[in-house]
Every structure is written in C-alpha cells, then in structure tokens.
Amino acid sequence: MSETRIGLLGYGTVGSAVHRLLGEGGEAIARVTGGPVTVSAALVRDPAHRPSAPAGLLTTDFARLRDDPEISVVAEVMGGIEPTRTHLLELMAAGKSIVSANKQLLARHGEELFTAAESHGVQLRFEASVCAAIPVVKVLRESLIVSGVHRIDGIVNGTTNFILTRMVAAGASYQDALREAQALGYAEADPTEDVTGADAAAKIAILASIAFHTRVRTDEVNHVGIDGLDLEDVTHAAELGYQVKLIASAMRVDGSVVARVHPCLLDGDHPLASVQGAFNAVMLRGRSIREVILEGPGAGGEETATAVIGDLLAVIGTSGTGFLQHDGYYRELHRLPLEELRSPFYLRFTVDDEPGVLAQVAKALADESVSVARVVQHDGEGVHIVILTHTAREGSVRAAAGAVSRLGFSRSAPVVLPVLERSS
Ligand SMILES: NC(=O)c1ccc[n+]([C@@H]2O[C@H](COP(=O)([O-])OP(=O)(O)OC[C@H]3O[C@@H](n4cnc5c(N)ncnc54)[C@H](OP(=O)(O)O)[C@@H]3O)[C@@H](O)[C@H]2O)c1
Secondary structure (H helix, E strand, O other), X not given: OOOXXXXXXXXXXXXXXXXXXHHHOXXXXXXXXXXOEEEEEEEXXXXXXXXOOOOOOEEOOHHHHHOOOOEEEEEEOOOOOOOHHHHHHHHHHOOOEEEEOOHHHHHHHHHHHHHHHHHHOOOEXXXXXXXXXXXXXXXXXXXXXXXXXXXXXXXXXXXXXXHHHHHHHHOOOHHHHHHHHHHOOOOOOXXXXXXXXXXXXXXXXXHHHHHHOOXXXXXXXXXXXXXXXXXXXXXXXXXXXXXXXXXXXXXXXXXXXXXXXXXXXXXXXXXXXXXXXXXXXXXXXXXXXXXXXXXXXXXXXXXXXXXXXXXXXXXXXXXXXXXXXXXXXXXXXXXXXXXXXXXXXXXXXXXXXXXXXXXXXXXXXXXOOOOEEEEEEEOOOOEEEEXXXXXXXXXXXXXXXXXXXXXXXXXXXXXXXXXXXXXX
C-alpha cells in the first residue's frame, strides 16, 4: 500500500480537526485510497499556541513543506490573504495540489490561483470554503455540470441565521441576539464580516462562479446585512406568515448574471424558512434538476474538517489508480434488529364502543413501558382510538399493539406508524 504524505498550513480549529479525523478514519481512508494518508508537517505562527500537537509536527518554517518532495497535497487551513496567497502559489509551483477552506482568498484571488494550478498541472479544491460540511461545491462543480442551474438561493451564514432565529423565537433585539450568539461561540468578538453580509457575499460569489461558469467577484455582489434590521420588522413579517432570513442569491436572467445578499421575507412554506439556528442551506434550481436543497452545519472545526478531508481524498483518489478501483466495502457490521429502533409512534385501534376499552388499551401500552403523549378518539364505523406515544422501542410498541388486537373489542388490526422527528 502506498502512503500519501500531506502538509497542513495551519493547525487551529480546522487544522487540528483534520489531523485528528485523518487518524480516526485511518482504516477506511487506507481502504478507499489504497494506502495511509499521513501529515508530515503543519505550519503555524507559534508552536506554543498548540501544546497538544504531537512533537515534531508543527513548524514555523514554510520551506519545510514547500521543499519536501514527499508531500504531494497541502491543505490550507490558516486563513487570511497574505502570506497565504504567496504560499499557495509557491506550493503549486513545487507541484503540490491544494485544498483550501479560505473563502475570501478564493473569492478575491481565485483567477490567479486557478491559472497557477492549471499551468503546474495540480488540483485546487475548495469545498470547505462555502458552507463547511455541506458538499455544495462538489455538487455544483462535478455533479450538476449539465443541469442548467440558473438560480441559487442560500442561507450561507450561520451566525446571522442564529441571530434571526433568536429574534423570532425569543423576541430578542438584534443587539441581544448578537450578544447571545457571541456568548455561545456562534459569532466572533468582531462580527462585522458576518452581520454586514460580507461573508455571505464571498460565498455566493464562489457559488455563482462555479454554477454559471463565469467569474463573479465578491466586490460585484451587492450586500446588505442584518445589522440594520429592527425586531419590529421581524415580528410584523412573522404576523404575516413570513420569516426574515439573510439570503444570498445568484441568478442568470436572459444571459445576464446578478448576485446579491439581502435580508428577505420568506413565505412560511418556503424550504429555506425552516432552516433554524446556525444551520446553512442552499437551494439550487435548474432546467434538468428542478430543485435540489442541501442543508447542514455551515461551520465548526470538525464539520469543516470533513469537507477538507473529502477534498484531500478526491485529489489522492483521482491520481494514479485512484480510489474508484478499490472496493470500499471492507468490513462486516452487526445488523441492528428493527425492534430495537426507537422513535415516537402513531397508533390507531379500531374498537367496539364499550366502556373500559381505553383503559385496557392504556394498560397494554403501560405493560410494555410505552408511554402515551396524546390520545384522540373518533367515532364512526367502530371507534378509532388514535394514540401518539413518546419515544419507545419499536418491539415494545408492536407487542402492545398485538396485545390490544387480541382483546375482544378490537375490530381490525391496529395501524402502527413510526414518527420521524427532526432530531432523530
Ligand atoms: N472554524 C470554522 O468553523 C471554519 C468554517 C469554515 C471555514 N473556515 C476557514 O478555515 C480556515 C481556518 O480557520 P480556523 O478556525 O481553523 O482558524 P484558527 O483556529 O485561527 O487557526 C489558524 C491556524 O493557522 C495558523 N496561521 C495563521 N496565520 C498564519 C501565518 N501567517 N503563518 C503561519 N501560520 C498561520 C495559526 O497559527 P497558530 O497556531 O500559531 O495560531 C493556526 O494554527 C480559515 O480560512 C477559515 O475561514 C473555518
């Protein structure tokens, strides 16, 4: 098995998570790529900032990564524009492919970086730069090339979505919701990039560029943030059945392109209206795909690291024999019996209209430790007793339903349907 050696520019929140997840996923990675992937060195400003890093891994000497012929791919997770841009140009000139999580760098200097990648015959991948764990870049760049995507609408900034969610749910003012976001670590001490829409503008510039195959620059994206938004307007909108969200949009209209970031009212049944808290979501519309919606965590060290690793493995897997030649199914796992699955359940019993029936149904459920959340009774052709349970073991619910069906008052087999909850 051939080993792939990589370098990290940065060993902070994302970089250290990349290192840890590469280790934890080592067996699966080796199976799909054909060999282990190991980190040779990680560039930092000061190793004293990262006391838990393994000895010998951290360096302040960029040349150690650039001049190591064994390092074939480098993940850039240090952020900033300079010296990052110069480092990437030098690494590509040295024949190394790059994976970057840096939206501002990509949005501002993408053209120069891609030209360098092409001329040096290396790859430049940047999934983690937009919406962290959501694989929207790969979907747009690789899966939907001929789908005729003509419109993108997204909630691409978790900080502002968290603030807006709190304004609606708790009636908090913008300032109070921002303070709460900072206390919980969802907002930086200086939240300017997020709340002014500048962060979302860089992300929609990247998405518009890859969707429409034309370079859309960040400074072309008109952006209005949520920093001037009044609680009154959020409340009035809610009364009218609308949610206020910070929406980043890009569209192609009759051969023209436009991208913007703006607080918008969304109808209550719009798919993006239900995106709560720090989550992100992107809705893609195109001729052949109609509507594709991707939703998930848009930030966080481990979440972002998964996207960085996905890109690293794509680079490694598309060179040489590549991972497509390897059998990714390499282990046997125990099968969990369906009876052990847990969720709330909907139950319907059709019974004779007799006194004491409800009590016997309740007892059958209690005997199996199934607790009842709601009961509704409908009269008609036989009485329908409809029960919503709390979370319970499927085997216990089915045993209780079976016990009820054997009682004399049951007119037909009970209906048992699991309830799929968002949190399950
Ligand atoms: N965190 C997230 O949730 C998230 C989500 C999406 C994208 N991103 C992007 O991922 C990148 C990294 O973010 P992060 O949160 O991991 O940042 P971070 O925790 O601040 O870590 C940055 C790392 O880069 C190193 N570094 C910074 N400037 C350097 C320089 N000039 N020379 C050498 N090393 C330098 C730092 O060195 P020291 O160790 O010495 O401080 C640190 O190890 C950024 O581009 C960010 O926008 C982050």
